[in-house]
Amino acid sequence: MISILIISGILLFAIVFALLFRTQVLLNVLKGSYNKRVDVAGNKVHGILFVIFMIVFFVGMFGYHEIAKKDYLPDAASIHGAEADSLFWISMIVILIAFVITNILLFVFPYLYAYKEDRRGYFYPDNHTIERIWTIVPAIVLVILLFSGLKLWTNITQTEAPANSTVIEIMGKQFAWQVRYPGKDNRLGEYNFRRIDPNNEFGIKVEDKSSEDDFIPRELHFQKGNPVLLKIRARDVIHSVFLPHFRVKMDAVPGMQTSFLFTPTISTNEMRTKTGDPKFNYELACTEVCGRGHFAMRFLVVVDEPAEYQKWVASQKSWKSQNEDYFAETLKKVTATPKATETKVHKDELSSL
Amino acid sequence: MSTVNLHIDSHDDVHAHDHEHEHHELPFIRKYIFSEDHKVIAKQFLISGMFWAIIGGGMSMLFRLQLGFPGQSLEWLKPLLGGWIENGKMNPEFYLALVTMHGTIMVFFVLTAGLSGTFSNFLIPLQIGARDMASGFLNMLSYWFFFLSSVIMFVSIFTETGPASGGWVIYPPLSALPQAMSGSGLGMTLWLCSMAIFIVSSLLGSINYITTVINLRTAGMSFLRMPLTIWAFFVTAIIGVLSFPVLFSAALLLIFDRSFGTSFYLSEIYIAGEALHNVGGSPLLFQHLFWFLGHPEVYIVLLPALGITSEIIATNSRKPIFGYKAMIGSIFGIAFLSFIVWAHHMFVTGMNPFLGSIFMLLTLIIAVPSAVKAFNYIATLWRGNIVFTPAMLFSIGLVSYFISGGLTGLILGNAALDIQLHDTYFVVAHFHLVMGSASFFGMVAGVYHWFPKMFGRMMDNRLGYIHFWVTFVGAYLVFFPMHYIGIAGFPRRYYSWTGFQAFDTFTDLNAFISVAAFVTFSAQFIFVFNFLYSIFKGKKAPMNPWHSNTLEWTTPVNPGHGNWPGEIPIVYRWPYDYSKPGAADDFIPQNIPLSSTPESNLPYEAEMVKEEQEEMKASNAH
Numbered sequence: 017m018i019s020i021l022i023i024s025g026i027l028l029f030a031i032v033f034a035l036l037f038r039t040q041v042l043l044n045v046l047k048g049s050y051n052k053r054v055d056v057a058g059n060k061v062h063g064i065l066f067v068i069f070m071i072v073f074f075v076g077m078f079g080y081h082e083i084a085k086k087d088y089l090p091d092a093a094s095i096h097g098a099e100a101d102s103l104f105w106i107s108m109i110v111i112l113i114a115f116v117i118t119n120i121l122l123f124v125f126p127y128l129y130a131y132k133e134d135r136r137g138y139f140y141p142d143n144h145t146i147e148r149i150w151t152i153v154p155a156i157v158l159v160i161l162l163f164s165g166l167k168l169w170t171n172i173t174q175t176e177a178p179a180n181s182t183v184i185e186i187m188g189k190q191f192a193w194q195v196r197y198p199g200k201d202n203r204l205g206e207y208n209f210r211r212i213d214p215n216n217e218f219g220i221k222v223e224d225k226s227s228e229d230d231f232i233p234r235e236l237h238f239q240k241g242n243p244v245l246l247k248i249r250a251r252d253v254i255h256s257v258f259l260p261h262f263r264v265k266m267d268a269v270p271g272m273q274t275s276f277l278f279t280p281t282i283s284t285n286e287m288r289t290k291t292g293d294p295k296f297n298y299e300l301a302c303t304e305v306c307g308r309g310h311f312a313m314r315f316l317v318v319v320d321e322p323a324e325y326q327k328w329v330a331s332q333k334s335w336k337s338q339n340e341d342y343f344a345e346t347l348k349k350v351t352a353t354p355k356a357t358e359t360k361v362h363k364d365e366l367s368s369l
Numbered sequence: 370m371s372t373v374n375l376h377i378d379s380h381d382d383v384h385a386h387d388h389e390h391e392h393h394e395l396p397f398i399r400k401y402i403f404s405e406d407h408k409v410i411a412k413q414f415l416i417s418g419m420f421w422a423i424i425g426g427g428m429s430m431l432f433r434l435q436l437g438f439p440g441q442s443l444e445w446l447k448p449l450l451g452g453w454i455e456n457g458k459m460n461p462e463f464y465l466a467l468v469t470m471h472g473t474i475m476v477f478f479v480l481t482a483g484l485s486g487t488f489s490n491f492l493i494p495l496q497i498g499a500r501d502m503a504s505g506f507l508n509m510l511s512y513w514f515f516f517l518s519s520v521i522m523f524v525s526i527f528t529e530t531g532p533a534s535g536g537w538v539i540y541p542p543l544s545a546l547p548q549a550m551s552g553s554g555l556g557m558t559l560w561l562c563s564m565a566i567f568i569v570s571s572l573l574g575s576i577n578y579i580t581t582v583i584n585l586r587t588a589g590m591s592f593l594r595m596p597l598t599i600w601a602f603f604v605t606a607i608i609g610v611l612s613f614p615v616l617f618s619a620a621l622l623l624i625f626d627r628s629f630g631t632s633f634y635l636s637e638i639y640i641a642g643e644a645l646h647n648v649g650g651s652p653l654l655f656q657h658l659f660w661f662l663g664h665p666e667v668y669i670v671l672l673p674a675l676g677i678t679s680e681i682i683a684t685n686s687r688k689p690i691f692g693y694k695a696m697i698g699s700i701f702g703i704a705f706l707s708f709i710v711w712a713h714h715m716f717v718t719g720m721n722p723f724l725g726s727i728f729m730l731l732t733l734i735i736a737v738p739s740a741v742k743a744f745n746y747i748a749t750l751w752r753g754n755i756v757f758t759p760a761m762l763f764s765i766g767l768v769s770y771f772i773s774g775g776l777t778g779l780i781l782g783n784a785a786l787d788i789q790l791h792d793t794y795f796v797v798a799h800f801h802l803v804m805g806s807a808s809f810f811g812m813v814a815g816v817y818h819w820f821p822k823m824f825g826r827m828m829d830n831r832l833g834y835i836h837f838w839v840t841f842v843g844a845y846l847v848f849f850p851m852h853y854i855g856i857a858g859f860p861r862r863y864y865s866w867t868g869f870q871a872f873d874t875f876t877d878l879n880a881f882i883s884v885a886a887f888v889t890f891s892a893q894f895i896f897v898f899n900f901l902y903s904i905f906k907g908k909k910a911p912m913n914p915w916h917s918n919t920l921e922w923t924t925p926v927n928p929g930h931g932n933w934p935g936e937i938p939i940v941y942r943w944p945y946d947y948s949k950p951g952a953a954d955d956f957i958p959q960n961i962p963l964s965s966t967p968e969s970n971l972p973y974e975a976e977m978v979k980e981e982q983e984e985m986k987a988s989n990a991h
Binding site for chain 2: 104121135271301
């Protein structure tokens with residue numbers, strides 16, 4: 017089926033251009049213009065083609081937007097996401113206005129001013145007033161866009177997390193995400209990359225008391241309406257946390273912690289109703305190329321109503337309780353050789369780079 | 370008019386030309402291979418660039434097959450790709466290798482070496498009135514370093530572990546650790562060696578261009594009488610000299626990290642079952658260094674194309690370029706700003722958000738000089754008398770891409786909006802239009818326009834027209850739909866999107882893009898055919914086929930070594946005296962004295978005539 021499509025597409029192109037070519041040849045022969053510097057009639061054709069192109073282009077681009085709309089990502093499911101979306105579409109309208117005006121001029125002028133033997137170009141080397149206007153007007157528009165963008169950016173990247181926010185650690189590795197919740201004490205246990213082994217993917221320091229209730233679920237759960245602070249890191253190469261529906265993206269960098277603070281606003285169930293798709297799920301993807309499995313780093317994300325969320329948290333077993341033997345053994349090893357092999361790295365210094 | 374002809378013809382002295390030849394006849398190897406003649410070196414760069422463009426473009430065809438028709442058996446590619454096709458499917462690491470090499474080849478080997486290397490070399494001496502580059506020897510070295518770097522890069526494609534595959538930006542640790550992916554082994558080593566040599570070539574070229582423009586301009590060729598092509602090449606070379614060494618240092622530190630156990634970019638890594646010893650390095654350091662070149666590189670690629678376009682649009686609109694000084698100003702504005710916007714590639718890398726704000730501010734400023742350039746091109750078309758040569762069509766196409774691609778830059782430069790769009794197809798659409806297609810069109814336009822000067826023959830116009838319309842429409846059909854896919858959040862460098870609910874749409878559009886890409890790529894062979902055919906069989910070129918003003922058209926049809934058989938012409942006016950009121954013809958070349966065109970002189974020029982006559986007297990006496 018697809019090969020038929022390809023072949024017919026190629027054929028169609030071939031036919032169209034064979035026809036154009038033929039017309040061109042015939043025109044040339046008719047006008048006897050082969051040896052003229054400018055073939056006036058043939059020249060005019062390009063002016064007309066530019067106008068036709070412009071019309072088809074505009075119709076195609078706005079028309080396809082109407083078709084494609086349904087496949088765009090659904091409404092933003094976070095507070096800042098909704099704001100960013102509206103700024104995006106406002107900016108889009110601004111650039112589309114500029115786009116339409118400049119393209120009309122660019123494609124209509126060739127039509128209007130195609131070569132005529134009895135005409136001369138208009139000797140018009142400059143005009144300072146016009147130049148000043150078209151320097152200042154874009155500058156003003158830019159300043160407006162800039163300040164609305166700056167304001168939003170500052171809001172999004174504020175570093176102070178509110179007291180009620182949930183801290184979640186996301187760690188990227190080749191080729192999967194792993195997430196860790198702080199448990200009841202709301203504190204993530206410390207980690208060190210030298211402690212990583214197949215049992216301890218995060219390199220959790222077992223001697224740190226706050227690690228005892230940390231749990232490592234198979235899905236990422238957010239509580240609707242509650243701020244989430246993602247603490248992001250990677251253990252091998254750079255990955256990037258992308259939560260498309262929440263308009264969240266932040267790189268996961270080995271040796272350096274990054275973070276993203278946001279508030280989910282639409283639960284998975286609400287989104288299912290909204291999109292009319294009972295199988296809808298939020299997803300986490302990787303957007304920094306990280307190797308062979310880059311395209312397959314999918315992780316399921318669920319946004320719960322507060323009550324459901326509490327229930328889910330309560331149902332999670334701590335990492336320690338699932339790995340009692342490993343935990344005890346490692347604890348013994350660590351206490352036997354205190355601090356011998358570990359190098360302290362100051363994360364704050366790194367993150368200021 | 371008679372003066373004009375007389376002046377030109379006096380240089381078209383066939384006997385003098387032959388005479389010149391006899392005395393300077395060099396052995397084949399010095400004339401065509403290790404040549405120090407800027408025109409030959411330019412052609413060497415051009416043909417190498419075309420070779421790379423076919424390789425780089427061909428690679429994109431392979432990954433478009435994967436993206437447009439996922440699941441289709443690619444068994445038929447086995448004879449070409451061998452082990453990279455596994456059970457009828459493309460190896461995902463090979464897919465990444467294709468993407469990486471496509472980017473590397475197109476950005477550096479085609480649009481930097483192929484564009485600047487060709488046209489800076491060819492046009493600088495011819496348009497400023499010099500017999501050759503300041504140093505022919507360095508110029509020759511520049512090409513042969515490029516050739517060596519090309520050979521190494523080409524060899525890397527055939528290594529068993531595959532060429533570099535961590536993206537053309539080669540971010541460590543992925544590129545630093547052979548354990549992370551097979552392409553980070555030998556392929557990456559070769560990539561780094563090749564690029565280091567490439568940078569040497571680029572620097573040798575740039576230093577030469579700068580020196581030549583400053584020192585070897587002919588009498589009367591003041592800076593403000595230089596064609597905009599020369600301004601663009603000149604500033605491009607300055608950008609190159611300032612930014613390429615930074616990439617060199619980035620590459621060097623990466624070589625240290627890879628081979629000598631240092632930790633510039635590596636810290637706290639656990640990979641392939643072991644914790645590495647490296648601590649204290651920062652992957653972000655590499656990104657800062659890389660983009661300190663990487664962003665100026667965009668303008669290294671784009672400015673020459675814009676310069677070429679300025680010249681072609683003015684010539685074929687039969688009008689002076691609108692706002693000549695504003696154009697120069699905007700070239701300088703863009704060049705300066707290009708050095709202080711690099712971190713807009715890094716808004717979501719974990720860089721301090723305050724830095725993000727600063728870079729957002731600076732980034733949006735760069736839109737102003739860019740907008741001025743676009744408006745000036747449009748104003749030049751206004752009330753012109755436009756001749757649509759293939760070169761002119763490609764130049765108009767360039768302006769269209771420049772606008773379409775440039776405008777989305779306003780959205781991507783906005784850090785708050787970039788969060789969602791970073792590393793999606795929106796970015797792919799943006800830079801393929803504004804930097805890829807636009808620069809490519811500049812290069813092709815340049816070839817059509819200066820082909821008669823390069824080879825003494827004309828390219829076929831009709832094939833040129835077909836080439837233009839297929840490519841112009843085709844490139845829009847390839848890159849414009851990517852905006853929609855990008856708005857839907859599709860990430861870049863994905864082997865397949867079907868694993869995600871969110872991205873399991875637009876399959877028909879992706880197939881459409883692939884078909885459009887195949888057609889567009891195929892159309893380039895029309896150009897290749899036209900190019901090769903016309904070198905040998907094209908219509909003999911007249912001396913000044915486009916009725917252009919610049920000095921290169923005062924040389925013989927086939928300029929020999931030294932470019933002008935007699936004296937180098939003296940320049941008396943700026944290069945854009947097209948359709949000057951009162952003039953007999955609609956162009957007055959730069960070497961026509963004001964004193965011989967009293968009928969068209971503007972008031973201030975009439976006053977300069979006296980001065981000019983004194984100068985001529987002085988130079989005659991000399």
